[in-house]
Amino acid sequence: MIIGVPKEIKTNENRVALTPAGALELTKRGHKIYVQSTAGIGSGFSDEDYIEAGAEILPEIGDVYAIAEMIMKVKEPIEPEYKLIKKDQLVFTYFHFASYEPLTNAMIESGAVCLAYETVELPDRSLPLLIPMSEVAGRMAIQEGAKYLEKPMKGLGILLGGVPGVAPAKVLVLGGGIVGTQAAKMAAGLGAQVTLLDVNLPRLRYLADVMPPNVTTLYSNEYNIRKLIATSDLIVGAVLIPGAKAPKLITRDMLKEMRPGTVLVDVAVDQGGCIETCTPTTHEDPIFIIDDIVHYCVANMPGAVPYTSTIALTNATLPYAIQLANKGWQQACKDDKALKLGLNVVNGKVVYKGVADAFGLPYDSVEGVL
Numbered sequence: 001m002i003i004g005v006p007k008e009i010k011t012n013e014n015r016v017a018l019t020p021a022g023a024l025e026l027t028k029r030g031h032k033i034y035v036q037s038t039a040g041i042g043s044g045f046s047d048e049d050y051i052e053a054g055a056e057i058l059p060e061i062g063d064v065y066a067i068a069e070m071i072m073k074v075k076e077p078i079e080p081e082y083k084l085i086k087k088d089q090l091v092f093t094y095f096h097f098a099s100y101e102p103l104t105n106a107m108i109e110s111g112a113v114c115l116a117y118e119t120v121e122l123p124d125r126s127l128p129l130l131i132p133m134s135e136v137a138g139r140m141a142i143q144e145g146a147k148y149l150e151k152p153m154k155g156l157g158i159l160l161g162g163v164p165g166v167a168p169a170k171v172l173v174l175g176g177g178i179v180g181t182q183a184a185k186m187a188a189g190l191g192a193q194v195t196l197l198d199v200n201l202p203r204l205r206y207l208a209d210v211m212p213p214n215v216t217t218l219y220s221n222e223y224n225i226r227k228l229i230a231t232s233d234l235i236v237g238a239v240l241i242p243g244a245k246a247p248k249l250i251t252r253d254m255l256k257e258m259r260p261g262t263v264l265v266d267v268a269v270d271q272g273g274c275i276e277t278c279t280p281t282t283h284e285d286p287i288f289i290i291d292d293i294v295h296y297c298v299a300n301m302p303g304a305v306p307y308t309s310t311i312a313l314t315n316a317t318l319p320y321a322i323q324l325a326n327k328g329w330q331q332a333c334k335d336d337k338a339l340k341l342g343l344n345v346v347n348g349k350v351v352y353k354g355v356a357d358a359f360g361l362p363y364d365s366v367e368g369v370l
Helices: 020-028 047-052 061-067 101-110 131-148 178-189 201-210 222-229 252-257 267-271 306-327 329-335 353-359
Strands: 002-005 032-036 056-058 070-072 090-093 113-116 170-174 193-198 215-219 234-237 263-266 287-290 293-296 343-346
Touching: 002 061, 020 032, 020 047, 020 306, 032 047, 032 061, 047 056, 056 061, 070 306, 090 306, 101 343, 101 353, 113 329, 131 178, 131 234, 131 263, 131 267, 131 293, 131 306, 170 178, 170 222, 178 193, 178 234, 178 267, 193 201, 193 222, 201 215, 215 222, 222 252, 234 267, 263 267, 306 329
Parallel strands: 002 032, 002 070, 032 056, 070 090, 090 113, 170 193, 170 234, 193 215, 234 263, 263 293
Antiparallel strands: 113 343, 287 293
């Protein structure tokens, strides 16, 4: 198969979809890899690294899209890329369709095969291609939240871990999945007093067993959320419903119950966000303030640590990319139920229910395209 790796063009997105090590594994199996010039530079990989791994370098993004049967990306295509995507071309990337209707419509119109990292799902309901970036984002949520709690950043002026004689910050984490677990671990490791909310009781039991003593687990409901936000210094939104919009757990009216300078970090913002007042921001301009509450809503947080993120992502995506390249997308998806769940839009049809429901679009069974 001919595989294309374009350079990411989203603002401050320094990740790349494939490391030279990944390129080598694919070329060893007889596949052709075309990488756009300087695509890996932001992650620490030179064009020469890819050439040594057997890939070829193409100068322009259009060249990569024109030649490839499968495109491997990190972030969803943005408007300048829409017209480059061809009918029947397989695009393997994070899409987060349910949060952005223009992208959904553009991919329907393209006639491409859109296989979304974030909805590839194993029988135990885990999301293997979302996990590595969720681990990075969860840890970064605390790193960034701690920074914006500083007074020059318009925060409360609180040190996350406190010092002897001064109480540590109170951190509220909404959601006990991968992001929430990593955020709670990081915050606890820095000495904060952490409360972790979820609606899944077996998950809460597990977290109560494995978390350090400065993490309290609590059942998530509106009453508990309203009670906790009044005294929390940093609030992390970490709720995800695979392939669908995140529920709004913190509404606009709740901001009035928080102290001025409270910091909100909504990691779910690329899936619509679980905080009503959050809209996507960039690494260039990461925050905005509403009612004296600091909102950090960067939609591609792992893009700030591209070396770590790129390697972690390729570790997870490569086995699936090999299946797709070796067998073709239809056979690979027939053979692997997890991969089949990654299909969202195929040849103009929406085959993932969460996406169809988000925009009231016709839903077609994935079996029909296989």
